Amino acid sequence: MLAYNSYLTLGVLHGLVAANRRVPEDVSLAAADHLSSLRSTTPPVSALDVPVEEVGALAVTRLIDLLAGHHVTVTSRLPSRPVLRASTAPPAASAPR
Numbered sequence: 001m002l003a004y005n006s007y008l009t010l011g012v013l014h015g016l017v018a019a020n021r022r023v024p025e026d027v028s029l030a031a032a033d034h035l036s037s038l039r040s041t042t043p044p045v046s047a048l049d050v051p052v053e054e055v056g057a058l059a060v061t062r063l064i065d066l067l068a069g070h071h072v073t074v075t076s077r078l079p080s081r082p083v084l085r086a087s088t089a090p091p092a093a094s095a096p097r
Helices: 006-018 036-040 052-067
Strands: 046-049 081-083
16 A cells, blocks of 8 residues: 555554554555655554655746746656665465455
8 A cells, every 4th residue: 555645654653553453464554755754654654755844845946937827738847765664565375266
């Protein structure tokens, strides 16, 4: 399961624990951003490390362009890297039928 941001990830982790689901044995969990507190959870949560300052600067630039009347569809790619921790694991082998 991939949560949109770290705050949602923390909520999902709490909900999984409350539902007696084991992470990562039953469900692998990761966040699409990298809040530093994710390494302090049980288990520590995997995340995508993105350049937050670059993302913010790009968002401001796009907003300024929109306010100036420049409505252009643009795709930007910024470097990111997975930070793998104990919340993700390969899928369990299926039980024989």
